Amino acid sequence: MTGSSGARVAPERLAVWRQFLEVHAVVVGALETELDEARGLPLAWYDVLVSLHEAPDRRLRMQDLARRVLFSRSGLTRLVDRMVDAAYVARERCEDDRRGMFAVLTPAGAKCLRDASGVHLRGVRDHFDHHLDDADVAALGIAFAKVLAAESDDG
Amino acid sequence: MTGSSGARVAPERLAVWRQFLEVHAVVVGALETELDEARGLPLAWYDVLVSLHEAPDRRLRMQDLARRVLFSRSGLTRLVDRMVDAAYVARERCEDDRRGMFAVLTPAGAKCLRDASGVHLRGVRDHFDHHLDDADVAALGIAFAKVLAAESDDG
DNA sequence: GGAGTGTAGTTGCCAGTGCAATCATTGTCG
DNA sequence: CGACAATGATTGCACTGGCAACTACACTCC
Numbered sequence: 001m002t003g004s005s006g007a008r009v010a011p012e013r014l015a016v017w018r019q020f021l022e023v024h025a026v027v028v029g030a031l032e033t034e035l036d037e038a039r040g041l042p043l044a045w046y047d048v049l050v051s052l053h054e055a056p057d058r059r060l061r062m063q064d065l066a067r068r069v070l071f072s073r074s075g076l077t078r079l080v081d082r083m084v085d086a087a088y089v090a091r092e093r094c095e096d097d098r099r100g101m102f103a104v105l106t107p108a109g110a111k112c113l114r115d116a117s118g119v120h121l122r123g124v125r126d127h128f129d130h131h132l133d134d135a136d137v138a139a140l141g142i143a144f145a146k147v148l149a150a151e152s153d154d155g
Numbered sequence: 156m157t158g159s160s161g162a163r164v165a166p167e168r169l170a171v172w173r174q175f176l177e178v179h180a181v182v183v184g185a186l187e188t189e190l191d192e193a194r195g196l197p198l199a200w201y202d203v204l205v206s207l208h209e210a211p212d213r214r215l216r217m218q219d220l221a222r223r224v225l226f227s228r229s230g231l232t233r234l235v236d237r238m239v240d241a242a243y244v245a246r247e248r249c250e251d252d253r254r255g256m257f258a259v260l261t262p263a264g265a266k267c268l269r270d271a272s273g274v275h276l277r278g279v280r281d282h283f284d285h286h287l288d289d290a291d292v293a294a295l296g297i298a299f300a301k302v303l304a305a306e307s308d309d310g
Numbered sequence: 311g312g313a314g315t316g317t318a319g320t321t322g323c324c325a326g327t328g329c330a331a332t333c334a335t336t337g338t339c340g
Numbered sequence: 341c342g343a344c345a346a347t348g349a350t351t352g353c354a355c356t357g358g359c360a361a362c363t364a365c366a367c368t369c370c
Contacts, residue, residue, distance in 0.1 A: 013292055020179070023303060026302075028176075062350095070180050129169075132298055141170070228358095229360095233357075
């Protein structure tokens with residue numbers, strides 16, 4: 001019976017939720033700062049570069065890209081504008097459906113990603129991964145998978 | 156030897172990090188939407204109300220409040236401006252150190268918090284807590300504590 | 311006790327973001 | 341075919357949030 005009004009969460013469980021939020025804030029904040037200081041690159045740009053790099057043919061429709069980087073479509077339009085100005089991304093009209101546009105990774109974008117990924121991965125390792133043993137990682141994977149499975153089922 | 160250049164994170168560990176990000180985005184997004192739809196209250200406001208409610212004498216110096224809700228000082232000034240307009244918070248000069256200001260929870264703010272906490276806690280339970288058994292929660296607590304301990308030691 | 315340094319908070323300014331409206335194109339149904 | 345709804349993307353507008361500059365006050369040291 002999900003959604004009843006007298007909401008109770010055991011205090012020690014609420015504390016874990018708060019730890020979760022704190023870990024996110026601290027680690028993501030550190031990653032953002034490091035990437036910006038080392039390469040002048042916002043984390044959102046990095047996410048776009050990674051998404052495009054992993055996509056078939058190094059390209060993604062705006063809508064699909066927006067879903068991956070968790071942006072509104074309008075926000076993504078502006079973000080891609082800036083990345084086009086920086087020559088990391090190019091726009092290409094979709095011939096099958098002429099309403100659609102692709103964002104395409106450029107060679108300069110690919111190079112930027114290679115340069116940045118060292119900084120970023122080192123950050124993930126140093127601020128997060130490095131502190132966890134195999135059992136921790138396995139347990140996190142299981143717990144997160146449960147949460148995500150439940151969220152994608154209902155909403 | 157933290158910080159070497161050839162950064163390697165095992166793929167399954169990187170995947171867990173990505174799951175972490177996705178859980179955060181999905182769950183926090185849902186909590187924000189629910190709180191806004193049910194009470195017209197931004198999550199940041201709720202965080203401020205909780206922080207003040209838990210503080211001794213229902214008040215906190217701007218600086219301390221900024222640290223708790225992870226805002227810049229200037230951002231917090233504006234946020235408190237809006238909450239003062241809404242009568243949820245009052246400002247009070249600090250007599251010991253006349254540079255300082257307290258943000259103080261008003262009765263209206265306390266009522267707002269009571270009303271909103273039902274929605275929020277139900278969200279935390281439904282979107283996060285409810286899917287995890289005791290072992291999951293214990294494991295998360297241990298893992299998060301390790302990460303946070305390491306971050307507060309060095310930086 | 312007065313100059314110089316440091317700290318608390320606010321304000322000017324600007325970058326980034328989302329919502330709603332809009333434009334262009336596609337699909338559907340009479 | 342032609343009207344009308346639906347979809348992909350962009351733009352107008354307003355809001356939020358941070359950085360740097362600023363004001364006000366407190367501490368230190370001569």
